[in-house]
Amino acid sequence: MFLLKRLNLFKGLLQPVLLLGGLMLLGTLGYILIEGFSFLEALYMTVITIASVGFNEVRPLSNNGQIFTIFLILINLGLFTYFITLLSRYFFDLEFLKKYKMIKMENSIQQLQNHVIICGFGRNGKESAQVLHDNKIPFVVLEEKNELETDLGFEVKYFMKGDATKDEALLEAGIKNARAVIITLPVDADNLFVVLTAKQLNPNATIISRASQDSSIKKLKIAGASNVIMPDKIGGAHMATLVMLPDVVELLSMMSTKNNTEFRVAEIKAQKSISLNELDLWKNTNCTILGIKDQSNNYTINPPSSYHINPGQSIIVMGSDEQIENAKKMV
Template sequence: MIRLFRSKIYLAIALMVAVLTVGVFGFRFISNYNWLDAFYMTIITVSTVGFAEVRPLDAHAKIFTALLIVSSVIIFSFAISVITEYILSRNSLQLLKKKKVKNQIQNLSNHVIVCGYGRNGMQAAERLKAYKQPFIVVEREKEIIEKYEDSVLFMEGDANDDNVLIEAGVERASYLIAALPDDAENLFVVLSARQLNKSLFIISRASKVTSQKKLLLGGANKVIMPDKIGGDHMASLVVIPDLITFMDKLSMEGEHTTNLEEVAIEDFSDQVECNSLRDLDLRRKTGCTIIGYIEPNGNYIINPEADLPLQPNSKVIVLGRPEQIRKLNEMFHIRA
């Protein structure tokens, strides 16, 4: 619809330019005016202001002027109607778009709220999208929203405003990622979100080491320092390059790369009797390998033994190629 209106506006502008051009050339060659007088006569004629002519018009010039007035009135009326219709329709489209976004937000539950769509917020959104995790981005910059709104669900507003977080469904959300560029703003977001949802898992970005403790005290569950991680990663590529390159490949998305997946024990126990990791026998059934076990209290066990007893509400970390992960999900009806 916007394209249709744009084409109409371009047509209206082209017609107005054509009328002005015809008027200038007409007065120049029919009435023998110089270029300045011809331009002046064209402007006062098409605008119908009623100023006096530069000099009296002959019969041919009067006929030309009459035709110019009629055509300019029609064309300028068309242009005004197109512009008015475009403005009204744009406002209507904005209202419809806001209503659609509001309905989408109301349908969200157990979703992720990403505060800020800068470099880190964008990376987080891309990864969430890759894993088909429902999320909404709270962003105050209108230009950013207009640029990416076709592929990302946005909520326009300041994440430091409690009302904006409530509209984003913070009370129904499972996670919140505070990815604003300023540590103080992230702290305010963490404090507000924690008050609105006590069980919310909050992950915050931090630029300074001194901000990390404050964010944790403010209610953040995890604090990530992208600059520190980047520096550590680059140094590790010097010290243990092959290991780091291998670890990077584990986290990549693609048809021919390996993947890591975490699976709740309940996804297995509903279908097979599993008292230990050996009972699952995932290596033979799917080709996947269990490389980690997460106990209900959050304790991590790396490379667990096959006879490790499985507890309710625990998870296993599985390593496998994409086709092996898909086979695992299909065999045990695990939601990907």
Template sequence: MFEFFRSKIYVAITLVLVTLLIGVLGYRVIAGYEWVDALYMTVITVTTVGFGEVNPLTPEAKIFTVILILCSVVIVGYAISVITEYIISRNAYDTIKHKKVQKQIDKLSNHIIVCGYGRNGKQAVEKLRAYNKSFVIIDKEEDVVQRYEDANTLFVNGNANEDEILLNAGVERASTLISALPDDADNLFVVLSARQLNQKLKIISRAEYETSQKKLKLAGADNVIMPNRIGGDHMASLVVVPDLIEFLDNLSVVGEEDSINVEEIGFEKFCPDGKEVSIKDIDLRYKTGCTIIGYKSPEGKYTVNPSADFILKKDSKLVVIGRPEQIINLHRIFGI
């Protein structure tokens, strides 16, 4: 729609420029004015400001002026109407689009809010999209929102420090908030605001400096991630235990055919009736080929490589590993 309006604007501007050019040439040839005087006469004629002529006009020049005034009134009026229509339509379209997006956000619950769509924010969104998680992105840069917003990516344009913006993103209904802003002070304000608005919200924040880590924790962040430290540790680990790190790097969410997948599965998927059973009872290895490598208790404690007699408690989670086809089989059998 806006391409159509832009084409009309280009036509209107072209007509105005052509009118000015014809006016300058006409006064130069017909009235014998100098170039500057011809331009001056053209401008005051087209804009109808009513200033006096540079020199008395000949009958031919007067006729030319009448024609120029009539044409310029029509052309300038057309240009103004096109530009006005474009501005009004643009504002109306933005308003309708904003309301439509807000309605979609209002329907979400247990979704993830990502504050900041920079490098870390984009990486987080890619991972969430791979897991088919519902998410909303908050970014204060309007050009970023316009560039990346689509039917599958919901944006809230504004400062994530403001309560109103967080509420528009559905922070009261969200399960998790990721604050990936580049400035630690901004992340601190986001964490404080989000924790105040939703006490049960899981908050993960980015931190640039070690001194900010403790402050973010005190403000209410459940996890604080320092990308620079992780990057340094990862590079050093590639020197110390390169094969192990490369193997871990190959663990992926969706993966290629020769990659390894890791999944986190809730208790309710294995035990829909709510009855507590042992790992041996669900017989995961035989049914799917996947291997259980970790267990998270309802209290948040982790057990690595739990035994076959390990009892699965309600609200616990299992971490399983397997090839892509085994993970697909796992999803099919347990309805994940």
């Protein structure tokens, strides 16, 4: 794969090189058949003719040989002009540089671990990328467009042009080492196909898919999506909630997206059995417990102190990086 990508870097120069090789073969065969030259003599005669170096002929040419030489020179002039034009466009139009940067980026992507793949870079894809960027989570954008917009307001370090519905594109985006895949394609059928493919390539990855129709939610979850989001529904509910509880919604939005070393919301997987009263995270670490998720994916919001935690349950806590690390040690 690595060698093929390197060869693809010079793919634009392959045609003129093949034409040059074909011209040399034609010239060599022509001198052998017309003048009766040996292979070495015919090859030497072809090279000095094409190169226009002005050396003496191997032997005086017949009329047919001279006509053939004129024909060879004229073809060579056309080929030389074409080759120079192509070479100039290849390097001066930055085509070579673009391909080189793309191959270098693809190699860097293969070294990533625990990153997120964003399939599709429309409105939802951009918003996801913005949040991941703000929280310093590495991500790869997989999009069919040749280039991304230049006025995004944040840096997209890893970008790949490709069709997310194809196995090869997901593999090149590092699906094997990815922690999650966010699928934001506009067509539900395409999202379903990507969910199936991603789940097959990396069963452990968290897969989050966009859906446009209510009927697609169940199908996407059966296919392997961990969560299915309907942007229109969420947007409408968010707007209505802003009317009722504007400050609360603003605070929750900040808590979920504006993480930093001083404040963030995190999940801690419990490794032992203990009650919240015995654990007393607030007293021991200053962490606040927001809720608990059990093995059946049921949530208990603001659990009482008598709540008993079992191994495998997830505790959603709020605090600084240091406080959360101390809480992890306790549970």
